[in-house]
Amino acid sequence: MPLTRALVDLTPLRTSPPFRRLWLGRVFSGFGGQMTLVAVMFQVWEQTRSTVWTGAVGLAQALPVIVFGLSAGTLVDRVDRRKFALVTTAGQAACSVLLAVQGFLGDVPVAAVLGLVAVQSCFVAGGGPVARTFVPRLLPPDQLPAGLALNRIAFQGAMLLGPALGGLLLGWFGVGGCYLVDALTFGMAFYGVIGLPPMLPGGEPARPGLRGVLDGLAFLLRTPVVRGALLTDLAATVLSMPISLFPLVNAERFDGDPRTLGLFLSAIAVGGVAASVFSGTFTRLPRPGRVMLAGSLAWGGALTGFGLAPDPWLGLACLVAAGAADTVSVVTRGALVQLATPDALLGRVAAAEQIVGQAGPDLGNLRGGLVAGATSGAFALVSGGLLCVVAVVLVGAATPGLRRFTTPAAN
Structure with missing residues (x-):
């Protein structure tokens, strides 16, 4: 196989401007999310010195996704998915702003920090499924694997470099500054979603509840x-x-x-x-x-x-x-x-x-x-x-x- 065909297929980025904007938003928000994860773990550890509390961070992130995920998925199949994505993105951004405020204020109870993380994960429970519905609408079937591979690069890049960048920001600006940078990255996420066409589900809408x-x-x-x-x-x-x-x-x-x-x-x-x-x-x-x-x-x-x-x-x-x-x-x-x-x-x-x-x-x-x-x-x-x-x-x-x-x- 020629080297050019072995490398990641960039065709989706070249041929679909909406996918390109969505992917750029994913890149920036992915880095922001990894920085927030580092900041939350650091803040909780500094306040408690307890592995039980740091373990609770993962629980605060996972439980809302598991509990509300299927219900959120049903709602995704009933409404305009573009509008739903805007709501979930706005909710996540608002939680990041509140995390930044409490980070600058200091002396906020750990339970309140984890509460904000859990609320943000409630929006993730809906934002994750709705984001996965966009790629099949924006790309032809033969480009779908390439589009998902590009999304995977964005995810892996954030996993590889995001925590290190978050550590640097913690050292320079503290936890409040780290949360604030995450909040700003949601601007690119809005840029990716706002330019999408209406995305009503195909076929009959999902039955409620x-x-x-x-x-x-x-x-x-x-x-x-x-x-x-x-x-x-x-x-x-x-x-x-x-x-x-x-x-x-x-x-x-x-x-x-x-x-x-x-x-x-x-x-x-x-x-x-x-x-x-x-x-x-x-x-x-x-x-x-x-x-x-x-x-x-x-x-x-x-x-x-x-x-x-x-x-x-x-x-x-x-x-x-x-x-x-x-x-x-x-x-x-x-x-x-x-x-x-x-x-x-x-x-x-x-x-x-x-x-x-x-x-x-x-x-x-x-x-x-x-x-x-x-x-x-x-x-x-x-x-x-x-x-x-x-x-x-x-x-x-x-x-x-x-x-x-x-x-x-x-x-």
Whole structure:
């Protein structure tokens, strides 16, 4: 394959001005979100010196998405999605402004800070699903994988550089300044959404309340391709998420050196960025289901290698491979789910995908910690990786439509 076709496909940015504006807004708001995460963790730790309170930050972010996600997805399938996105973006920006105000005031109770984080996550519960409905409207089906790969680059870039930038801003301007910069980045998010055309859902609007939620769940249960894609994601995250084991592995392989602890997450991010840059190697392939299954198998295999690696640096190389495999799986799963879902149901399916993406890693980290506590870190990693491989093989074998699914351009 020529190098130009192996690199990330920039066609969506060139051919679709609305997608280009939306992507730029995503880039800036992604960096802002990572800076706020660093600032919240720093502020909570400085005020409490308690890991229980810092752990509560993740809970404040996750619970609203899990509790309200499906209801928000139903609303996304009933209203003008552009207007809904403007409301959720405004809500997130307002919370960032309030966080900045309390950061400059100081001496605000930690519970109030976490309350603001939770309220912001309520807007994220709706903003995440509605954002996922835009790309299939703005790009033709054959460009959808490339558009999702570009979104993945924005996400991985924010993950890789955002925390470091947030740390610098904390040192220069304090937590208030860090929150304020995040609030300002929402200006670019508004720029991306305001230029979109009206985005009324296709087909019949979702039924209100619980009936609309149940309609979305029924679609997931009766559609093997979408169901198999989400089960594959759960297999990869719930069974083999390694992040909770990093401090233990760092103690065993690097004598607990705090300078090396960050290398584990950075290694995964480096692999993800590399896979995104060379995403042309897989976004142009006609069978995203097979690519997704292969990426998930590679994730499980790489984490098994990480658990078995005799050399600590070889272990980090396995994490780089795992990060690349994760990006391949995430991008192709997103393309497959969006291509297989009718527009009228996109909000609810996107909400379910967001919940799986939020809850799966949390449960996986809990599983890893419990297994390591009862056995060892190496056993938790290796058993999780192997269980992931077995589960993905079973999902692929039980879902032939997933293996045979082709992009419209390939039909």
